[in-house]
């Protein structure tokens with residue numbers, strides 16, 4: 001068990017000198033949308049920020065609470081998310097409220113859950129204290145929108161491992177993401193002790 005420290009509902013939802021940043025990394029948009037739904041669920045003055053358009057020093061000085069999420073591409077999270085967590089791990093210590101990933105892996109099987117847990121490893125490894133809340137969400141692939149390189153890589157992946165043809169799919173889940181945002185708010189409010197580790201529902 002780990003103490004979910006340092007956060008209360010007033011700080012998350014009312015005026016405060018410093019604020020909460022919800023930082024996401026997206027390539028094709030599903031993670032940005034999911035971050036938006038999480039934001040909706042938190043129902044507070046939380047700023048939504050794209051990892052590609054922030055200065056690390058600015059966000060470290062402006063915010064004192066963070067929710068951090070990334071899409072998954074070829075097994076991994078966005079490089080800049082890892083750079084942020086690794087290079088600023090001292091300053092971020094104790095300030096990451098929650099993490100999330102948006103991916104194609106189905107979390108309803110044990111092997112899927114294990115793979116998803118693995119996606120969190122590079123995000124959590126630099127942190128002295130792991131966030132108490134981690135969530136995974138279905139993403140989306142629209143074949144026509146992929147870059148040639150991504151389409152080729154995914155075509156090979158589908159053919160080799162899934163023995164299938166690459167097709168478009170959409171497993172984004174607004175309701176689950178809004179609920180997760182509510183959980184972030186609720187856990188902060190209750191200053192609860194919650195268990196570490198595997199991804200939530």
Ligand SMILES: Cc1cc2nc3c(=O)[nH]c(=O)nc-3n(C[C@H](O)[C@H](O)[C@H](O)COP(=O)(O)O)c2cc1C
Nearest residue numbers: 026027028030031071072074075103104105139140
């Ligand atoms: C090139 C590429 C590689 C992907 N690799 C994985 C993967 O290894 N594991 C996985 O679960 N999902 C994988 N996905 C699915 C993405 O995680 C999903 O499309 C997600 O919506 C991406 O986030 P974005 O829409 O914000 O870019 C991959 C998608 C693409 C386009």
